[in-house]
Amino acid sequence: MKAAVVPELGAKLEIRELPVPEPGPGQVLIRMQTSGLCHTDIHAAAGDWPVKPNPPFTPGHEGVGIVEETGPDASLHKVGDRVAIAWLGKACGHCSYCVDGWETLCESQQNSGYSMDGAWAEYALAFDSHVVTVPEAVSSFDAAPLTCAGVTTFKALKVSRIEPGETAAVFGVGGLGHLALQYARDFGGRVIAVDVEDSKLGLARQLGADHVINARTTDPVAAIRDLGGADVAVALATSPRVFEQAFGSLRRGGRLVCVALPADDKMTVPIFDTVIGGKSIIGSIVGTRKDLTDVFALHAAGRTKVIAQERHLDDVNTCIEEVLAGQVPARLVFTF
Ligand SMILES: NC(=O)c1ccc[n+]([C@@H]2O[C@H](COP(=O)([O-])OP(=O)(O)OC[C@H]3O[C@@H](n4cnc5c(N)ncnc54)[C@H](O)[C@@H]3O)[C@@H](O)[C@H]2O)c1
Ligand SMILES: [Zn+2]
Numbered sequence: 001m002k003a004a005v006v007p008e009l010g011a012k013l014e015i016r017e018l019p020v021p022e023p024g025p026g027q028v029l030i031r032m033q034t035s036g037l038c039h040t041d042i043h044a045a046a047g048d049w050p051v052k053p054n055p056p057f058t059p060g061h062e063g064v065g066i067v068e069e070t071g072p073d074a075s076l077h078k079v080g081d082r083v084a085i086a087w088l089g090k091a092c093g094h095c096s097y098c099v100d101g102w103e104t105l106c107e108s109q110q111n112s113g114y115s116m117d118g119a120w121a122e123y124a125l126a127f128d129s130h131v132v133t134v135p136e137a138v139s140s141f142d143a144a145p146l147t148c149a150g151v152t153t154f155k156a157l158k159v160s161r162i163e164p165g166e167t168a169a170v171f172g173v174g175g176l177g178h179l180a181l182q183y184a185r186d187f188g189g190r191v192i193a194v195d196v197e198d199s200k201l202g203l204a205r206q207l208g209a210d211h212v213i214n215a216r217t218t219d220p221v222a223a224i225r226d227l228g229g230a231d232v233a234v235a236l237a238t239s240p241r242v243f244e245q246a247f248g249s250l251r252r253g254g255r256l257v258c259v260a261l262p263a264d265d266k267m268t269v270p271i272f273d274t275v276i277g278g279k280s281i282i283g284s285i286v287g288t289r290k291d292l293t294d295v296f297a298l299h300a301a302g303r304t305k306v307i308a309q310e311r312h313l314d315d316v317n318t319c320i321e322e323v324l325a326g327q328v329p330a331r332l333v334f335t336f
């Protein structure tokens, strides 16, 4: 099979011919149909996060495909089922987090395309217990971005406790942001989109943003405050400065949801303003299998639009450059 492999951290990916892997206990072998390029895969290949993956490895955690073979003790899914491989490759199932509906916080979890080989390949192994069924009404093309960008921003808006009528500011209209603003529109009220590319802001308008701000030419903090401030700000761009601006845009009682994971790991926020203004800072990591099922159901009901372009795995290095240059509306999806 063909797979994109990170030979060493920071190096260009290589397209390699590898043997199709055999499913072990509890595993299924998936024949990939589509696989999205999340900015997390770029961090993984660069090795720019505090906890590093071990090369050589195959990235990819927005994989959608067909179960081709089941390993011993894998009985939840059967050959022919269409399933999604998400970032949460496996959680233990019995720690305090897992039993309390917070499997995404499990300390012994495995992550697809990071601690285990991922979905940028013609075939991938996954755990039967953790792949999620894709409903018929959701195409494999749309399902790929929903599997990380969708579930992550759906969860981020849930933990923000946004209320109908509240204002949400979405910082970064990339793969995650273009879905975040649709959930914000559906769960809350007014939506303000911030990016540094006019093309992304045009897309944000089409997807229902009420106001758009180009942070390259306009100070987003002042502009959002002029609009009355944000009840919820979601940080989806990979720079600490964006987190600080997102915090600065909050009105009293506002909640900053931290989602992006910039390599530069520190942000500065004013303590006085946090205390006096009763503001909250919330971290949010992907979503559960149930969240992803809900995301698919919303999409099947026509509530979200996925904006993505089709690419070939052979062009993976160019694709990464395109994403880094901010040229992509809004996700790239490899098709097999
Ligand atoms: N917490 C989680 O569970 C989770 C899940 C998936 C991805 N992530 C992280 O989220 C981040 C975003 O991922 P993505 O796939 O959406 O990336 P992306 O590259 O598709 O989108 C980033 C967007 O930010 C915009 N941007 C850049 N600089 C900006 C600035 N100064 N102000 C406003 N916008 C700016 C870019 O133009 C782009 O539209 C990455 O760090 C990724 O690792 C986190
Ligand atoms: Zn992702």
Ligand SMILES: [Zn+2]
Pocket: 091, 092, 093, 094, 095, 096, 097, 098, 103, 106, 107, 108
């Ligand atoms: Zn656990």
